[in-house]
Amino acid sequence: MRRLGLALLGLFSPQDGGHGPRYVDVAAAVGPFAPNVCGEARKDWILEVNGSGAAWLDADGDGDLDLWLANGSTLAALRAGAPGAGNRLYRNDEGRLTDVTQAAGVAGSRFGCGVAIADVEGDGDLDVLVTEIGPNRLFRNRGDGTFEEVGERAGLADDSWSTSAVFFDADGDGDADLYVANYLAFDLASPKGPGGSCVWKGIPVMCGPEGLPPEADRFYRNEGGRFVEATAEAGLVPRAPGYGLGAVAFDADGDGALDLYVANDSTPNFLFVNRGDGRFAEKGFLSGAALSRDGKEQAGMGVAAGDADGDGREDLLVTNFSGEPNAFYRNLGRGLFADDAFPSGLGGPSVPLLGWGTALLDLDLDGDLDAFVANGHVYPQADGAGTDTSYAQRALVFENVGRGKFRDRTGAWGDAIPVPRVRRAASFGDFDDDGSLEILVGVLGAEPELLDAQGLSGGSLVVRLVGTRSRRDGEGALVRIETGGTTQARRSRRAYSFQSSNDPRVHFGLGAASAADVVEVLWPSGLLERREDVPAGARLLAREGSGLVLEGEPPRARDE
Amino acid sequence: MNLRSLLIAVAIALGATSAGAQESRPATEWIEEAQRAYVAGDYPAAEESLRRALALAPEDSRVHLMLGALHLRVREYEDAARSFERGLSLDPSEIGRCPWIGHAYHELGNFEKARHWYERVLEEAPENLEAKRGLALTLYKTGEAERAERLYRELKEKAPRGSKARADAHRYLAEILLDRGEAQAAILEFLLGRTESAADPEIAYGLARAYAATGDDARAEDERANHERLLQHRSGLEAMQSRLRANPRDLEAWVGAAAHLEGMGDVGEAERTLRRAARALAASPGPRVALIDLLERRERLAEAGALLEETAALFPADADVLERAFRFHRARGNFDAMVRAAEAYHRLTGRPPR
Numbered sequence: 027m028r029r030l031g032l033a034l035l036g037l038f039s040p041q042d043g044g045h046g047p048r049y050v051d052v053a054a055a056v057g058p059f060a061p062n063v064c065g066e067a068r069k070d071w072i073l074e075v076n077g078s079g080a081a082w083l084d085a086d087g088d089g090d091l092d093l094w095l096a097n098g099s100t101l102a103a104l105r106a107g108a109p110g111a112g113n114r115l116y117r118n119d120e121g122r123l124t125d126v127t128q129a130a131g132v133a134g135s136r137f138g139c140g141v142a143i144a145d146v147e148g149d150g151d152l153d154v155l156v157t158e159i160g161p162n163r164l165f166r167n168r169g170d171g172t173f174e175e176v177g178e179r180a181g182l183a184d185d186s187w188s189t190s191a192v193f194f195d196a197d198g199d200g201d202a203d204l205y206v207a208n209y210l211a212f213d214l215a216s217p218k219g220p221g222g223s224c225v226w227k228g229i230p231v232m233c234g235p236e237g238l239p240p241e242a243d244r245f246y247r248n249e250g251g252r253f254v255e256a257t258a259e260a261g262l263v264p265r266a267p268g269y270g271l272g273a274v275a276f277d278a279d280g281d282g283a284l285d286l287y288v289a290n291d292s293t294p295n296f297l298f299v300n301r302g303d304g305r306f307a308e309k310g311f312l313s314g315a316a317l318s319r320d321g322k323e324q325a326g327m328g329v330a331a332g333d334a335d336g337d338g339r340e341d342l343l344v345t346n347f348s349g350e351p352n353a354f355y356r357n358l359g360r361g362l363f364a365d366d367a368f369p370s371g372l373g374g375p376s377v378p379l380l381g382w383g384t385a386l387l388d389l390d391l392d393g394d395l396d397a398f399v400a401n402g403h404v405y406p407q408a409d410g411a412g413t414d415t416s417y418a419q420r421a422l423v424f425e426n427v428g429r430g431k432f433r434d435r436t437g438a439w440g441d442a443i444p445v446p447r448v449r450r451a452a453s454f455g456d457f458d459d460d461g462s463l464e465i466l467v468g469v470l471g472a473e474p475e476l477l478d479a480q481g482l483s484g485g486s487l488v489v490r491l492v493g494t495r496s497r498r499d500g501e502g503a504l505v506r507i508e509t510g511g512t513t514q515a516r517r518s519r520r521a522y523s524f525q526s527s528n529d530p531r532v533h534f535g536l537g538a539a540s541a542a543d544v545v546e547v548l549w550p551s552g553l554l555e556r557r558e559d560v561p562a563g564a565r566l567l568a569r570e571g572s573g574l575v576l577e578g579e580p581p582r583a584r585d586e
Numbered sequence: 587m588n589l590r591s592l593l594i595a596v597a598i599a600l601g602a603t604s605a606g607a608q609e610s611r612p613a614t615e616w617i618e619e620a621q622r623a624y625v626a627g628d629y630p631a632a633e634e635s636l637r638r639a640l641a642l643a644p645e646d647s648r649v650h651l652m653l654g655a656l657h658l659r660v661r662e663y664e665d666a667a668r669s670f671e672r673g674l675s676l677d678p679s680e681i682g683r684c685p686w687i688g689h690a691y692h693e694l695g696n697f698e699k700a701r702h703w704y705e706r707v708l709e710e711a712p713e714n715l716e717a718k719r720g721l722a723l724t725l726y727k728t729g730e731a732e733r734a735e736r737l738y739r740e741l742k743e744k745a746p747r748g749s750k751a752r753a754d755a756h757r758y759l760a761e762i763l764l765d766r767g768e769a770q771a772a773i774l775e776f777l778l779g780r781t782e783s784a785a786d787p788e789i790a791y792g793l794a795r796a797y798a799a800t801g802d803d804a805r806a807e808d809e810r811a812n813h814e815r816l817l818q819h820r821s822g823l824e825a826m827q828s829r830l831r832a833n834p835r836d837l838e839a840w841v842g843a844a845a846h847l848e849g850m851g852d853v854g855e856a857e858r859t860l861r862r863a864a865r866a867l868a869a870s871p872g873p874r875v876a877l878i879d880l881l882e883r884r885e886r887l888a889e890a891g892a893l894l895e896e897t898a899a900l901f902p903a904d905a906d907v908l909e910r911a912f913r914f915h916r917a918r919g920n921f922d923a924m925v926r927a928a929e930a931y932h933r934l935t936g937r938p939p940r
Contacts, residue, residue, distance in 0.1 A: 321817075412665060414662065
């Protein structure tokens with residue numbers, strides 16, 4: 027795999043690992059990018075505030091990450107049935123991103139919200155679901171870098187206001203089923219305007235979500251590339267619908283089956299526990315993961331999952347409204363969680379901020395999961411007096427200092443992070459293939475940021491997965507490494523953050539270690555494969571049933 | 587947080603003895619005006635009065651501290667913290683009586699400063715329970731569970747029954763135990779917390795999780811339902827209180843607030859609310875009728891009957907009161923009283939009571 031333009035820092039030689047990244051916004055050098063469109067600046071209506079998502083994906087199958095940006099529209103255009111600003115696809119050309127939207131045939135959109143990626147047909151290329159305010163669209167990849175829109179034909183053109191979507195193998199049959207979080211029913215013809223009972227801190231603001239009817243989420247089973255709605259059949263019906271915004275598939279109870287977590291705005295979050303047969307039970311409240319530690323429902327926006335405290339269990343980070351801490355649901359085992367927002371150090375700095383896109387990733391390559399949160403308020407009125415917050419806000423970045431305790435590094439990890447912006451979605455990927463993770467951050471009504479991690483000294487190890495019995499795109503597989511007696515476990519996962527899709531390759535930081543003693547892949551099919559003594563800087567290809575090989579190396583005999 | 591009487595308490599505590607206070611007569615009048623507005627729930631007017639006082643006496647620590655209390659009440663935490671800091675810098679002798687500054691920083695998520703101020707308060711006033719409660723919560727939230735536990739155990743012993751500090755002590759001790767995997771012990775503490783604060787949805791939430799952790803799904807589900815019910819009542823109560831702040835003569839809001847309090851199990855406060863409403867709306871029988879209903883539901887029939895007679899005497903020409911009397915006496919089998927009420931109702935309306 028190529029090492030591209032920005033990777034000039036010799037990152038593959040293991041060093042002390044003690045230095046954090048320095049994030050630099052390289053969007054201008056790598057782009058240009060289309061600005062986000064999301065209604066008018068006044069933000070009189072709730073459909074104007076969420077922004078649109080992004081996805082890192084290898085759209086043309088050439089081995090590097092391309093970029094997909096969804097985009098929105100305006101209330102007037104929606105009412106008129108006019109097209110929105112439209113999707114953009116940027117091809118990765120040696121570290122520059124070139125707009126190939128027209129050639130790829132992907133522009134069509136009314137009001138794009140989220141992006142979800144999967145090889146829905148198992149044919150070896152990646153397809154793209156764009157959730158919309160209006161019928162969702164599925165762009166089928168023809169295999170040559172061009173797409174055709176088949177949402178209606180595939181059974182996915184639900185007319186709700188959809189936000190985040192998760193492709194995951196719910197029933198263990200080796201294909202990508204789909205959960206789509208829906209937000210609320212917005213009356214385009216006569217929406218409720220600002221003021222009246224829609225008041226925040228004594229200031230008239232846009233209405234919603236409270237007071238507007240929530241839309242129920244949908245689940246679809248994949249039947250050979252066509253989707254059949256099976257929400258009730260799968261038990262994915264909660265006691266009451268929520269205002270769905272974020273979603274992630276993870277293993278809540280350690281039974282090996284993927285469970286599903288949904289972050290809801292102003293309503294309790296859902297935890298759908300997989301019974302092992304593709305049917306689910308909603309356990310959010312009793313698990314401790316639906317509400318804050320104080321038992322209060324919060325305004326969940328984005329969500330990330332990962333083993334933040336190194337105990338082998340996947341924890342959750344949920345971003346929330348200003349005045350509420352972001353929630354850090356520490357996984358206690360047996361499907362129970364405790365909101366450790368404040369003890370973890372993730373909650374306190376987030377209180378004045380309104381969080382959206384987020385991740386638990388090893389940003390400094392030292393062997394544990396750090397955290398990133400994109401922030402920005404929904405009310406321009408937040409800039410008024412007495413609000414304890416502001417419209418444009420700094421992002422937050424946290425260093426994991428061990429066992430799930432975090433230190434706020436916002437002011438230390440590059441000048442770009444503290445710059446106040448109205449940030450929304452965030453998509454994470456190693457776009458320049460330098461072993462560290464770049465962050466594409468959507469900015470409401472403006473061009474996105476592309477935060478490049480520079481100055482890192484820790485070694486990395488990257489694992490790309492190709493399933494044969496499990497999903498072709500490898501998602502859901504669990505990768506474990508041992509380095510000098512410590513173990514790290516990471517799951518290949520595209521869908522997390524907010525309305526976004528991410529690099530599914532599994533990235534490990536090795537810190538000062540020169541090699542991983544053992545690398546193991548546990549496939550969703552149950553197959554376990556391993557390889558020993560993998561040097562820092564290595565890029566492994568794990569093909570299910572063919573063992574783990576260095577990229578470019580011929581397949582090895584199976585080593586279970 | 588006991589904010590209801592916070593501003594009054596600050597004002598009384600500081601009184602005329604405040605070292606930093608300027609004896610400016612007009613400023614004092616504005617301060618008194620602010621107190622009155624605060625008690626009436628008219629926070630904008632209270633703030634306006636305090637601003638006027640501040641213009642006349644910018645170095646008066648009382649005004650800054652009261653402004654802090656007011657900002658805290660209306661959840662403007664940055665302004666609250668700023669005002670408290672200014673007030674305490676003008677008159678450091680008040681630190682021992684001002685744990686509220688810690689609360690302001692706590693609400694802002696600035697636990698370092700919250701802790702600093704709670705500890706300063708406790709240096710000056712080692713037995714200040716509010717500061718101890720705040721410090722314990724800060725320690726708990728910042729992951730210092732052992733120190734928090736010690737403080738909560740102390741509060742459990744020292745804080746008076748029915749106090750927020752004692753309820754907190756049980757509840758957060760339970761949370762600490764639950765985190766440690768001691769679910770049965772946590773259940774006991776949560777239940778003790780419930781004896782201090784019956785209407786607390788957070789305790790129901792904790793109990794639900796603790797029962798779930800022990801595998802007692804039936805009780806866990808009961809507590810889930812309980813939590814939902816309590817939350818609905820609490821949000822309903824907050825909505826009614828908000829309406830009353832806008833219009834203290836809103837009968838429906840008074841009665842609604844009492845109904846939510848009763849639904850949360852706080853019958854005493856529901857009754858007090860209706861008695862306050864009866865005073866505030868002396869010309870209307872509505873609050874009295876609601877109180878009669880409440881007393882009847884609690885089977886305090888003698889009190890209900892007496893209040894009914896009194897109300898009927900006060901409002902002899904009110905059809906609702908007469909009809910209420912008819913139904914009350916019919917239910918009790920008081921034939922003569924029932925007939926008297928029915929006849930009076932008929933004379934007044936020309937039709938029999940329902």
